[in-house]
Amino acid sequence: MSDSLLDANLQHVPDPYLSGSWRVVDRTLSRADPTTALAQATYLHLQEGYLRLDTSTGQTAGHWSIERDALLSRPYLLLQLAHESVRALVTRLRHSADGHYRALVLYFQSGLELFLVQP
Amino acid sequence: MADSTTSIERLQTAVDAAGVGTWDLDVRTGELVWSTRCKEIFGLPATADITYDFFLECVHPDDRAHTHAAVQQALDPAGSGAYAIDYRTQWNVTGAAPRWAHATGRAFFDAGRTQPLRFIGTITDVTEQKSNREALRQREADFVTMADSIAQLAWIAEANGDISWYNRRWYDYTGTTLAQMQGWGWQQVHHPDYVRGVVERLQHAFATGEAWEDTFPLRGRDGLYRWFLSRAVPLRDAQGNALRWFGTNTDVTQMRELQERLSQAYEDLEVKVTFRNLTLEHEVQQLRAQLDLAGVGAGVPVGPPPSPPA
Secondary structure (H helix, E strand, O other): OOOOOEEOOOOOOOHHHHOEEEEEEEEEOOOOOOOOOOOOEEEEEEOOOEEEEEEOOOEEEEEEEEEOOOOOOOOEEEEEOOOOEEEEEEEEEEEOOOOOOEEEEEEEOOOOEEEEEEO | OHHHHHHHHHHHHHHHHOOEEEEEEEOOOOEEEEOHHHHHHOOOOOOOOOOHHHHHHHOOHHHHHHHHHHHHHHOOOOOOOEEEEEEEEOOOOOOOOOEEEEEEEEEEEOOOOOOEEEEEEEEEEOHHHHHHHHHHHHHHHHHHHHHHHOOOEEEEEEOOOOEEEEOHHHHHHHOOOHHHHOEOHHHHHEOOOOHHHHHHHHHHHHHHOOOEEEEEEEEOOOOOEEEEEEEEEEEEOOOOOEEEEEEEEEEOHHHHHHHHHHHHHHHHHHHHHHHHOHHHHHHHHHHHHHHHHHOOOOOOOOOOOOOOOO
């Protein structure tokens, strides 16, 4: 009942809703390699089919798509970077009541978890 | 005359038995007559001679001025002639607290109402009543202090459900006044999606006398809603009828949020496990499908094999 964020229904969320420039505000490495670009990402720019990953030292480009699987109740992102292809589960997607603020949680199969926000 | 004397004596006996002292002041001569009970209330022997000045000396110093003023007011021909006042007596008894007396009287005037003639009245020892009233006031003050210091919002409703009192925390949280909240005015701070159900369930409790418990949102002074676990129990008379209800509202917003987060965390964990093992999960599914197609697992009896023929 407070002014907390509202959960989007991930079964029905339209794909374009995930586009945009996502700022990394927190991360959980678990046993993921901390030296990878993903583990060090500061921004994740998801434009139509095009992906750019910013770190404090550089940028990595690639492609992305949204995938769905009957075994999962949520979509996942397929990120194709220069030398690797990784999958990231959309664990949570929340938004403010007016829709201006959004928060995204991505969970990678490596155990890495990124917490991102817009704007 | 003998009959009249007897009647007066009987009346005096009845008044004495009631613990009431009587006094009679002849305003013109200044003669003041006190009954024995009157003197007892002032801690004086029955043989004591009483004058108005002596009476004032027997009144607690702090009460003398207003006592004298009340007497003068009663004796004023322009006034009503009525006299009613409380003062302390026996104030100089070592080791004992002063006693409280309640005095009433009426002045009688000449035919032209220009001069007071007599001033007659009664005195009653009200120390115990004062003490009881003070104890009651103190208990009420203690209750209010306690009710204001607890973490919950609290309220008292009459038997018909009209709320007549809220603790300080209710007003602090809702930013309302008693005038706004009295009776059933509390619905103003309820969420429109929930208020109807709350009213129905509460009315049922008031009608049946059953203890009430409910959880619903209440709007704070900041306009935001928080969730409250609410309970009310009736205070009953000897016949078991509800006299009034005592209710509390406990803020459970944080607990609900934690429960929700925990529930979400479990849900997330489950889907994360599936996601990490997605390839394996698909292989298992394929294997199951192949087994189903091959008929393995179908029509196979469960239990021990049948015994060989003898």
